[in-house]
Amino acid sequence: MTIGIAALAGQALAADAKNGAAVFARCAICHSNTKGAPAKISPNLFGVVGRKAGTQPDFSYSAALKNSGIVWTPANLDKWTAAPAQMVSGNRMAFAGISSATDRADLVAYLATLKRWAGGLRRSDAEISECCAAPKKSKLNGMHNP
Ligand code: HEC
Numbered sequence: 816m817t818i819g820i821a822a823l824a825g826q827a828l829a830a831d832a833k834n835g836a837a838v839f840a841r842c843a844i845c846h847s848n849t850k851g852a853p854a855k856i857s858p859n860l861f862g863v864v865g866r867k868a869g870t871q872p873d874f875s876y877s878a879a880l881k882n883s884g885i886v887w888t889p890a891n892l893d894k895w896t897a898a899p900a901q902m903v904s905g906n907r908m909a910f911a912g913i914s915s916a917t918d919r920a921d922l923v924a925y926l927a928t929l930k931r932w933a934g935g936l937r938r939s940d941a942e943i944s945e946c947c948a949a950p951k952k953s954k955l956n957g958m959h960n961p
Contacts, residue, residue, distance in 0.1 A: 835925025864927045879905035889923045
């Protein structure tokens with residue numbers, strides 16, 4: 816049973832997301848990837864894909880980023896990680912950018928895995944059973960099934 820779940824989880828994770836996790840080491844100096852973790856010197860990136868820019872309540876963003884109107888789609892994350900200063904002038908992310916398009920694509924694939932699972936690639940048994948156990952109709956009715 817446990818082995819079955821692990822095999823399924825492994826299948827769902829493309830190899831490129833694993834490289835993306837390695838690329839993320841360059842971001843982890845400043846950013847947390849863990850659900851519910853407070854902002855370090857930078858906003859938490861858990862669940863960043865699909866999020867509106869400048870909206871983490873515990874981080875004081877630059878006006879440039881806060882008023883940018885950007886939504887962090889994969890395409891925008893690619894652009895941002897290539898050259899943040901070029902995409903939003905006046906932002907405060909002190910990072911030159913990643914020149915390799917492959918590394919950026921892998922990184923974005925990794926960021927997309929940061930949803931319900933703290934740490935992205937690591938899933939505790941409790942999180943797996945919360946997510947993947949057969950839905951209890953009374954409780955999960957109307958809820959999103961990931
Ligand atoms: C030197 C520290 C530092 C590094 C390294 C860094 N960032 Fe940032 N990042 C920041 C800061 C500071 C901000 C907020 C910028 C602002 O308010 O203008 C930010 C903002 C962001 C945002 C916008 C978040 C939001 O809530 O709108 C994203 C996305 C992001 N960074 C992704 C990355 C990724 C991916 C990497 C690795 C490739 C990375 N950052 C590397 C400091 C850093």
